Amino acid sequence: MLTTFIRAAAGAAVALAAHQAAAQDYPDVTLRMAHPLPESWPAAQWDKWWAEEVERRSDGAVKIELFWSGQLGGLLEVKDLVASGAVDLGVFAQAVHASEMPLTSVAAGLLNRVSADAETAQALAGQVYAAEPTRAELDALNLHPIKWTVTSPYRLLCNTPIEETADLEGLRVRAVGGAYVPIWMESYGMVPTRVQAPEIREGLQRGTLDCNFGPIEWVPFFSLQSVAPYLSDINTGTFTTFQLYAPADRWNAWPESVRDLMTEVAEDAMARDLDWLDGAEAEAIQTFRDAGGEIVELADMADFVAQSPDMIAVWQDDMDEAGMAEAVAPIVEMQREAAKSFEE
Structure with missing residues (x-):
């Protein structure tokens, strides 16, 4: 028993020493992180968790000060704030910058289905970021991706039921991202409509918008269930x-210890995001049905x-015309492999 105690005490001492040594590897620094969304936005908790966990695992040495709701810059401004070094960290939707970062933007699931x-x-997304042409594009923009947020499949939530493909004709549907989502919508006769997120509910309520295009977990957040009671089972694809x-x-x-820590915590945050999403999707569907949704x-x-x-x-044809055929070749192959998920 005494031997066991001594071994345990020795092990604890070694662990403590290792922990203290590791903690000393981190510089005392406070980093500013710009976020365009409110803290309450679905899945934004994993950005918050990441920032808090980096501080916790560094024993408070690496502090991250989070500025929510566009305090430092709006949705279209954060990218430039990060690239210029005006902030240390920033969250933005790279799909809205598709013309500036054509290779990187498809990592956001810019393409339907x-x-x-x-x-x-x-x-x-991870595969596209790791591709050599994408890394070159990001280096030229002075950007390094750390983590990304995923959703359940984007579906059409409408104020009229979509029972057949022909029912899509003429519907005014909220379009997001760059040029490619509208191209996909127009192939079915839908009318892509640019509407800011806070205006979705009002648009559906007033009839200036027939459908929202987005994941089901956003429905209770915006209280859309009472103004758009029909959810189509069409899977248009999942986006980051x-x-x-x-x-x-x-x-x-930054020291290697800081980079390794941020990467490690990012991987944990994204795994938690996936685990949370299953429950969040089911809960949102139940909320939708409880409100009379169909x-x-x-x-x-x-x-x-x-x-x-x-x-x-x-997308490949557009890139070919831009003289980027060789650069996109490996990314096209990744997209093709991912598209097999629709066959399963």
Whole structure:
């Protein structure tokens, strides 16, 4: 018993010494992190968790001061704040900057019906970021991706039921991201409509918008269930919505211990995001149904799929015309592999 106690005490002493040594590897620093969304936004808790966990695991040495709701810059401004080094860290939706970062933006699931589920979307993003052409693009922009947030599949939540593909004709649907989502929508006769997130409910209520395009977990957040009682079962694809970046030059200048810590915590945060999403999706669907909402099955799903444009090819053609055929080749292959998730 005494021997066991001595061994345990010795082990604890070694662990404590190792912990203290590790803690000393971190510089005392306070980093500013810009976030365009309110803290209450679905899945934003994993950005908060990441920041708090980095501080906790560094024993308070690496502090991250989070500025919510666009205090330091709005949705379209955070990218430039990060790239210029005006902030140490920043969250933004890279899909809205598709013209500036064409290779990186497809890591956000910019193309419809590529990733059928959140796990595929999350993995695809990591693969695209790691591709050499994407790394070169990010280096030129002075951006380093740290983590990204995923959602459940984007579906159409409408004030009228979508029972057949033909019912999509003429519907005014909220479009997000860059140019590719509207291209996909227009192939079915939908009318892509630019509406800011806080205006979705009012648009559906007044009839200036027929459908929202987004994940079900956003429905209770915006209280959409009472103004759009029909949820289509069409899976338009899963998107990674918001990404956390650091200035690449600053990232490279930070000690390896800090970079390793941030990366490790990011991996944990993204795993937690996936685990949370299953429950969040189920809870949102239940809230929707409790409010009288109806999930509408598309009667001619095979026709809908057959009519869906090959968005990977559309994007590839655009990149070819821009003289980027060689650069996009490995990323196209990644997208094609991910698209197999719709066959499972």
